[in-house]
Amino acid sequence: MADLKLSVDTSTDAERAVVDAVIAPADHAVVYETERVVRGGTERRRERRHLLLPGLHALQAEAGWISPGGLNYLCGALQVPPAEGFGVATFYELFRTTDPAHGQSVHHVCMDTSCHIAGAEALARSLEAEGERVHRGPCIGQCERAPAQFIQGRAEPDRVPADAASIADPTSYRLPQHGSSKLRLLHRVGVVDPTSLQSYHDHGGYAMLRYAIEIGSDAVIDEVKSAELLGRGGAAFPTAVKWRAVADERGRPKHVIANADESEPGTFKDRIVMENDPFALIESLTIAGLTVGADNGWIYIRGEYPLATTRLRNAIEQCRIAGLLGDNVMDSGARFDIELRRGAGAYICGEETALMESIEGYRGEPRNKPPFPTTYGLFGEPTAVNNPETLLNVLDLLEVGGDHYRTLGSERSSGHRLFCLSGHVRVPGLYEVPFGIALGDLIDLAGGSTGMTRAVLLGGAAGVFVGPDQLDLELSLEAVRDAGATLGSGVITLFDDTVDFTALVLRIAEFFKNESCGQCVPCRVGVTRQHEVLVEMAANGALSDERNTLIDDMATVMRDASICGLGHTASGAVQSAIRLGLVGDRP
Amino acid sequence: MTTIESDTHAEGESAVESVTVRINNNDVSVARGATILDACTASGIDTPTICYAENLTPVNVCRVCVVEVTGNRTLVPSCSRLAEAGMEIQTDSDRVRHSRKMVLEFLGSSVDLSQAPEINQYSVRYEADVTRYVDDREVIEEPIRIQDELYIRDYDKCVLCYKCVEACGDDAQHTFAIAVAGRGFDNRVSTEFDVVLPDSACVYCGNCVAVCPTNALQFKSEFDLRRSESWREEEQTVTTTVCSYCGVGCNLELHVQDNEIVKVTSPVDHSVTHGNLCIKGRFGYQYVGN
Ligand SMILES: Cc1cc2nc3c(=O)[nH]c(=O)nc-3n(C[C@H](O)[C@H](O)[C@H](O)COP(=O)(O)O)c2cc1C
Numbered sequence: 037m038a039d040l041k042l043s044v045d046t047s048t049d050a051e052r053a054v055v056d057a058v059i060a061p062a063d064h065a066v067v068y069e070t071e072r073v074v075r076g077g078t079e080r081r082r083e084r085r086h087l088l089l090p091g092l093h094a095l096q097a098e099a100g101w102i103s104p105g106g107l108n109y110l111c112g113a114l115q116v117p118p119a120e121g122f123g124v125a126t127f128y129e130l131f132r133t134t135d136p137a138h139g140q141s142v143h144h145v146c147m148d149t150s151c152h153i154a155g156a157e158a159l160a161r162s163l164e165a166e167g168e169r170v171h172r173g174p175c176i177g178q179c180e181r182a183p184a185q186f187i188q189g190r191a192e193p194d195r196v197p198a199d200a201a202s203i204a205d206p207t208s209y210r211l212p213q214h215g216s217s218k219l220r221l222l223h224r225v226g227v228v229d230p231t232s233l234q235s236y237h238d239h240g241g242y243a244m245l246r247y248a249i250e251i252g253s254d255a256v257i258d259e260v261k262s263a264e265l266l267g268r269g270g271a272a273f274p275t276a277v278k279w280r281a282v283a284d285e286r287g288r289p290k291h292v293i294a295n296a297d298e299s300e301p302g303t304f305k306d307r308i309v310m311e312n313d314p315f316a317l318i319e320s321l322t323i324a325g326l327t328v329g330a331d332n333g334w335i336y337i338r339g340e341y342p343l344a345t346t347r348l349r350n351a352i353e354q355c356r357i358a359g360l361l362g363d364n365v366m367d368s369g370a371r372f373d374i375e376l377r378r379g380a381g382a383y384i385c386g387e388e389t390a391l392m393e394s395i396e397g398y399r400g401e402p403r404n405k406p407p408f409p410t411t412y413g414l415f416g417e418p419t420a421v422n423n424p425e426t427l428l429n430v431l432d433l434l435e436v437g438g439d440h441y442r443t444l445g446s447e448r449s450s451g452h453r454l455f456c457l458s459g460h461v462r463v464p465g466l467y468e469v470p471f472g473i474a475l476g477d478l479i480d481l482a483g484g485s486t487g488m489t490r491a492v493l494l495g496g497a498a499g500v501f502v503g504p505d506q507l508d509l510e511l512s513l514e515a516v517r518d519a520g521a522t523l524g525s526g527v528i529t530l531f532d533d534t535v536d537f538t539a540l541v542l543r544i545a546e547f548f549k550n551e552s553c554g555q556c557v558p559c560r561v562g563v564t565r566q567h568e569v570l571v572e573m574a575a576n577g578a579l580s581d582e583r584n585t586l587i588d589d590m591a592t593v594m595r596d597a598s599i600c601g602l603g604h605t606a607s608g609a610v611q612s613a614i615r616l617g618l619v620g621d622r623p
Numbered sequence: 624m625t626t627i628e629s630d631t632h633a634e635g636e637s638a639v640e641s642v643t644v645r646i647n648n649n650d651v652s653v654a655r656g657a658t659i660l661d662a663c664t665a666s667g668i669d670t671p672t673i674c675y676a677e678n679l680t681p682v683n684v685c686r687v688c689v690v691e692v693t694g695n696r697t698l699v700p701s702c703s704r705l706a707e708a709g710m711e712i713q714t715d716s717d718r719v720r721h722s723r724k725m726v727l728e729f730l731g732s733s734v735d736l737s738q739a740p741e742i743n744q745y746s747v748r749y750e751a752d753v754t755r756y757v758d759d760r761e762v763i764e765e766p767i768r769i770q771d772e773l774y775i776r777d778y779d780k781c782v783l784c785y786k787c788v789e790a791c792g793d794d795a796q797h798t799f800a801i802a803v804a805g806r807g808f809d810n811r812v813s814t815e816f817d818v819v820l821p822d823s824a825c826v827y828c829g830n831c832v833a834v835c836p837t838n839a840l841q842f843k844s845e846f847d848l849r850r851s852e853s854w855r856e857e858e859q860t861v862t863t864t865v866c867s868y869c870g871v872g873c874n875l876e877l878h879v880q881d882n883e884i885v886k887v888t889s890p891v892d893h894s895v896t897h898g899n900l901c902i903k904g905r906f907g908y909q910y911v912g913n
Pocket residue numbers: 266267268269270271272273275295296297298299300383384385386387388389421422423424426427600601602
């Protein structure tokens with residue numbers, strides 16, 4: 037390997053200190069002796085490179101930006117070429133590579149769907165009027181309490197003002213369905229103390245890990261299989277198939293990952309679970325790890341979730357002390373530990389292969405598949421990625437048995453599902469219902485709409501709009517697919533007839549334009565041109581035949597030829613809004 | 624269960640050497656490990672490619688090479704997908720033609736392709752129409768970076784094919800002086816903090832220039848001649864010689880116009896260089912001339 041050439045910019049004492057705290061100095065990939073690399077090499081660089089993202093977080097928090105000197109020091113320590121380090125830093129919304137020239141915290145205000153109609157712009161302006169620094173950005177997963185903000189701290193930790201009550205009293209959180217005996221996934225939320233392993237034990241915690249160890253890996257997978265558990269992260273992939281594939285891989289290190297990037301506009305379910313029942317995610321991820329034979333567990337959590345991050349960190353610590361993580365998990369003889377990694381503002385890092393690139397210290401650019409993560413995943417090793425809600429379901433199905441679990445839900449979709457209701461609905465929040473409930477009944481459960489519903493966005497920005505004539509729609513994977521829609525990550529956002537749909541759809545198009553990784557041509561240019569056509573439409577008030585054809589032509593190439601799901605779904609909401617006559621003023 | 628396993632095994636063994644796929648309803652056999660693109664080429668089908676190069680790991684990002692494979696929900700990039708026995712492939716269906724046309728329109732609507740004759744030929748073939756986009760659209764606008772006398776970078780022409788990044792990095796040079804920075808349409812090939820090349824890790828091997836399909840990276844000699852409108856490619860002669868600077872034995876192709884060496888390349892199929900050179904071979908002629 038060539039020696040790194042670092043620029044002359046020097047780091048500050050403070051920058052060196054925070055980087056050293058992330059990478060213990062003895063672990064620096066090289067030791068400098070008269071500027072020659074005496075220890076290192078490509079292998080070692082690969083080994084340590086996954087500390088790049090945590091290092092960038094540390095620099096950003098300390099200096100308010102990634103300075104040339106700070107990046108130099110970090111890149112030198114990890115033996116990452118600075119051009120590549122710069123490429124990674126510029127990929128993420130939460131990192132700056134220009135000097136902000138102020139020492140203030142930054143208020144990130146969500147501009148997407150639910151916040152868009154709940155006065156996000158007014159909130160941003162009022163914060164600015166108070167002299168605060170504001171960044172208008174994408175959904176930050178607090179749609180039930182829109183308009184939302186997240187404060188990226190300078191000389192104070194990151195925080196979300198709305199979390200204050202829960203921080204003061206960890207059991208004060210109340211679900212709309214609080215106390216319902218029908219809750220199978222959320223029954224501990226607001227009941228258990230999320231900061232205490234003892235409390236988790238007192239509420240039945242860790243019984244399922246004990247049981248899983250007792251029956252063994254094959255039996256666990258059989259239960260998951262007979263339960264017909266489908267992934268809740270969006271793609272509805274059978275979990276048993278994924279686990280079997282990784283379990284059958286031998287002789288290489290393996291990984292399980294909880295994908296808690298949760299960035300689909302309208303989604304906030306994983307946050308509520310992680311904030312209020314964090315040990316359940318640790319327990320279920322441990323079951324996943326032991327079942328597929330992986331030593332390494334990872335939780336990749338979006339950077340805008342400070343409370344969930346704190347609670348998970350605390351939970352991991354307590355579990356290590358109690359021997360529930362580590363070299364001999366629950367005296368089973370198996371080794372399993374969990375590392376928590378924070379994202380830094382990139383919707384695309386929820387795509388499982390982009391997530392792996394991100395952990396590894398590269399830009400969050402999705403990989404072409406095949407090969408699939410079950411054979412070539414994190415660090416090129418077999419990996420099972422699951423959504424936290426999927427993992428939560430494993431606790432449930434082990435408890436009642438796969439066969440019984442299968443009887444819950446609809447014809448083809450088994451179990452309970454979490455739905456995130458927000459927008460023009462009386463009691464926005466997280467709801468747990470069996471698959472198969474009618475859309476209208478779920479809305480009634482949330483107190484009904486607050487106005488005359490004009491459209492419902494199913495599945496978030498990557499989903500589609502349906503009209504008020506669809507209230508009978510059965511919320512199961514099969515029925516929704518037949519209706520040409522999607523449940524995605526369980527997003528249901530209501531819009532009444534006062535909504536300016538042109539502005540709303542324009543914002544959805546802007547979301548994709550901002551969030552495309554830009555790697556492949558169909559999506560990089562497609563989301564940009566799509567946005568431009570809609571800007572023009574907003575100015576003209578209508579969409580001509582040629583423009584409508586162009587929208588469809590662009591949608592087709594994005595769906596057919598893009599690398600990943602972001603490009604495949606980037607036109608769905610736009611096209612459905614035109615079809616329903618919400619925008620475009622077409623016959 | 625056992626029978627199935629041994630069946631698969633037997634099939635696997637007999638197929639170690641070659642796999643047969645069906646392209647546009649004709650069977651073609653290629654060596655195991657060959658890509659769909661290789662199979663297309665073997666059947667005499669000319670497939671457009673932009674980000675693919677024989678001497679680089681496929682990044683499959685341009686998507687102009689996509690084909691339809693029965694059973695796949697989306698089209699697949701032929702340059703990187705391995706041929707598998709029994710694949711049914713269409714290379715000229717409406718779906719394929721549409722995606723190729725759109726990729727070419729998207730590029731043509733974003734960057735200056737005036738010095739990318741190969742891409743322009745594809746655009747004609749697939750009837751790409753860049754005039755149908757919004758007039759007031761975002762295009763790549765960057766100052767031309769002239770930071771030394773060896774080569775220039777004009778990113779208005781850059782299609783982000785990643786070839787230069789790969790040539791500078793893992794695939795050839797292992798210098799990692801340049802990488803993609805930014806996100807989405809703002810992606811740019813860049814040094815750290817966009818520092819000028821002489822301050823970066825660049826060792827001026829020129830391998831990035833050699834792989835660039837659009838002339839976004841250009842030898843300064845070529846750039847100067849083009850600017851003074853005296854670049855006449857049709858008059859140039861190419862002489863092959865072995866580089867005399869060291870003992871490696873790199874082949875050099877000297878492009879000569881009016882008795883002056885105006886550019887140095889190296890054959891991609893050469894066993895030593897695979898198209899790559901070092902600063903002495905690539906730019907040494909400047910001193911030879913002096
Ligand atoms: C653009 C994009 C964003 C995604 N974001 C998430 C996410 O935030 N959380 C998640 O679990 N899955 C997300 N996914 C889906 C993952 O790629 C993957 O399918 C999922 O994590 C698998 O878990 P499951 O099988 O439990 O559903 C996303 C996919 C795409 C294309």
